[in-house]
Amino acid sequence: EAGVTQSPTHLIKTRGQQATLRCSPISGHTSVYWYQQALGLGLQFLLWYDEGEERNRGNFPPRFSGRQFPNYSSELNVNALELEDSALYLCASSLTGYGTEAFFGQGTRLTVV
Amino acid sequence: KQEVTQIPAALSVPEGENLVLNCSFTDSAIYNLQWFRQDPGKGLTSLLLIQSSQREQTSGRLNASLDKSSGRSTLYIAASQPGDSATYLCAALRLSGTYKYIFGTGTRLKVLA
Numbered sequence: 001e002a003g004v005t006q007s008p009t010h011l012i013k014t015r016g017q018q019a020t021l022r023c024s025p026i027s028g029h030t031s032v033y034w035y036q037q038a039l040g041l042g043l044q045f046l047l048w049y050d051e052g053e054e055r056n057r058g059n060f061p062p063r064f065s066g067r068q069f070p071n072y073s074s075e076l077n078v079n080a081l082e083l084e085d086s087a088l089y090l091c092a093s094s095l096t097g098y099g100t101e102a103f104f105g106q107g108t109r110l111t112v113v
Numbered sequence: 114k115q116e117v118t119q120i121p122a123a124l125s126v127p128e129g130e131n132l133v134l135n136c137s138f139t140d141s142a143i144y145n146l147q148w149f150r151q152d153p154g155k156g157l158t159s160l161l162l163i164q165s166s167q168r169e170q171t172s173g174r175l176n177a178s179l180d181k182s183s184g185r186s187t188l189y190i191a192a193s194q195p196g197d198s199a200t201y202l203c204a205a206l207r208l209s210g211t212y213k214y215i216f217g218t219g220t221r222l223k224v225l226a
Contacts, residue, residue, distance in 0.1 A: 004156075006156075033213070033214070035216075042216050042217070042218045042219070043202070043204075043214075043216040045213045045214065045215070048213060056213055058213070088154070090156055090157065092157075101147065101159060101162045102147065102159065102204075102214060103159055104149070104156045104157035104158070104159070105156050106155055106156040107154075107155065107156045109154070
């Protein structure tokens with residue numbers, strides 16, 4: 001069974017541009033989470049989607065947004081990129097959003113230059 | 114506000130040693146506690162999930178315990194191997210409508226051959 005897949009693996013963007021990161025959850029999972037892991041910092045919660053709706057978002061500016069599609073895959077968009085947005089972005093999925101085990105993908109390394 | 118602390122931040126041990134990693138959380142109203150492993154630059158691999166009604170979980174050489182009253186979880190690794198070298202993260206899922214994992218900052222483990 002395929003795990004959580006993220007694309008692209010690496011992404012290099014220029015300051016001010018937009019980045020789009022994609023995540024495909026494990027088959028049957030309806031919840032998708034996004035986390036940011038900046039160098040030297042811990043994992044910071046970004047967004048949680050469940051059944052196509054945004055259920056919760058972390059303490060990030062509105063230029064971080066996303067959506068979940070009917071097939072439960074998800075997209076994270078970061079607008080007006082800043083240098084400090086450079087980080088590993090991790091996506092996780094779970095069977096439901098309510099306490100079931102979370103499984104993570106390998107991440108997208110975003111570098112803003 | 115839930116805070117998760119992991120001690121020690123880094124640990125270096127000779128191969129074959131049994132070791133304990135500690136995780137403390139401030140809010141005892143957690144739904145579950147999950148331990149992950151992260152290799153450098155990679156995503157997270159789920160190791161063990163302990164539901165709030167459970168006290169421990171075991172998988173192979175790994176054993177994780179949960180004591181909600183004291184706000185602690187420990188991950189015990191038996192007979193450590195060089196392949197166990199990685200960063201170990203614990204994450205607490207809070208029992209509330211937010212349902213987001215709060216991660217500790219991790220313990221960086223190095224097992225010497």
